[in-house]
């Protein structure tokens with residue numbers, strides 16, 4: 104596994120400043136990625152049988168509920184990468200599972216946007232300020248390729264500021280979703296090719312998209328959004344301190360997952376989800 108000393112912080116900062124993304128970075132061994140994937144699939148099966156919880160799973164913050172996700176949230180190589188971009192005080196604002204099933208399969212209810220996302224900026228919905236002090240680390244638990252609907256970035260687009268988004272037409276190949284209102288030069292798009300256990304990191308303002316999975320195997324990545332501890336939410340919101348202290352933190356502090364008390368775990372999870380739903384802004388800019 105990659106340790107703190109192996110991250111080339113200068114390379115990371117240079118790429119983030121110039122392109123708005125940096126990849127590939129190995130943050131888990133293949134074996135570790137496979138163990139977490141097994142945990143994710145088991146928790147997905149368990150959550151599916153619990154009604155509301157099943158519907159929520161994968162949408163927000165599985166690290167407050169499941170051990171595999173708590174382990175991912177605290178994996179040193181991931182935190183080291185976030186620290187290279189943001190400095191030593193880090194909060195984890197969100198974790199989202201993006202499982203994209205094969206095109207031929209019936210979309211799974213728990214899969215977010217099964218046919219992919221339109222070109223968008225994450226900063227539009229997150230309501231975090233300044234967005235330049237927030238990064239998203241997208242960890243591949245399976246291979247990611249253009250053919251299985253991996254992310255594609257528009258290099259340098261983090262420098263365009265907050266772009267207007269509008270609901271795109273329903274396309275045969277895309278889920279209904281918001282799309283940035285700029286001309287996209289497809290020839291400049293960069294596809295994120297990763298092996299299991301590798302990740303990419305992007306600036307919250309970097310314009311990106313993902314596509315339908317045309318292979319016969321599921322593609323799974325988990326996105327973790329880290330912010331420097333001095334970032335402010337636009338509305339009251341909560342987050343988990345994952346490195347350094349909480350002295351400058353403007354968020355309500357979440358509790359790390361408790362393995363000893365299932366009821367306490369569920370109530371702190373539900374509190375965090377309700378807080379987040381009131382803090383988000385899906386109206387676009």
Ligand SMILES: O=C(O)CCC(=O)C(=O)O
Pocket residue numbers: 201203219220225239241252253254311312313314324326
């Ligand atoms: O995994 C995907 O398909 C899309 C993920 C995404 O847009 C993101 O992590 O910001």
